[in-house]
Amino acid sequence: MPLPFLTADRAFETADDLALPFDDRDRWRRPYRPGPWRVGTAALLLLFASFVLFAAVVIALTASVSEAGVILGIALVVILGALRLLRMGVWVSARGLRHVGFVSTRTTAWERVVAVRTVQQPVRWLGLPRTVQGEALVLQRKDRAAQDASLLMTTHNADFVGRAGSFDRAADTIEAWAAENRRG
Template sequence: MPLSFLTADRAFDTNEDVALPHDDRDLWRRPYRPGPWRVGVAALVLLLASFVLFSAIIIAATDSLSAAGVVFGVAVVMIACALRMLRMGAWVSAHGVRRVSFLSTRTTAWQQVASVRTVQQPVRWLGLPRTVQGQALLLVRQGRSAETGSPLLTTHNADFLAREEAFNRAADAVEAWAGEYRRP
């Protein structure tokens, strides 16, 4: 069973001449692959969930079914958290750009985007409160205040830590989508 949220467009890796390689522009896609930190943490959570599921089976065989149900519920929550961690990031389509975080998803239509640019600024290291100097891809919305939200991508998040070239490719891809679809 292919897990579509784990893979980026293969065309981004194979065809460097085309700025926007895509078949269906209406599908939401992540223009980069999830980073090793994100995949590693999700794999560890899934490994722990397998042990919790195994303990639920042992509890069901030796103790009450209600206790096994609670442990099974904990395992299901762990699996859901691991899958949500894998879906986190920036997604693009012809409709706009979507920033998926652990607890929320925010979609901005291309018509509301004033600019998408890469800037040098302090960024959070792996999402922790500690900040370091790095690059961030910022989305500036149109409007009275020209509001800038949190960065779409940074060089020190779980997808791009120690992968500067991958960050540059992903930032270029998101900027290319913005260049094609937003109104000047």
């Protein structure tokens, strides 16, 4: 079963001369693949969910069905959390830029974007409180001050820790989408 949210489009990696090599530019795309930390965490959550589902079956066969229903609900929440974890990231289309977080999604139309740029700054390592020096892709919007730029992704988040080249390619692609769509 293909999982389109798990794989990036191949055109992002093969088109060196075209920044926006798509016929259907209205479709939301993530210009990079999810990193090994994100995929590994989701895989562990799904493994845990399989054990919880097995426990729900055993409870349904030996105890009450209502208790099995509660355990089944817990397994479904874990599965939905793993799928949401895989969808997290920055998505682009001709309509705008979408930053998908675990709990919220923010979409910004290209008309409201002032700049998308890479900056050197202290960033969180894997989202933990510990900070390290790294690069971040930030979004500057028209309705906010310059110091209130939104952090989109960093070199040390779950997608790019240990993959600096992938961060550079993804940041360049997102910056190209921003430059092209602000002009048009």
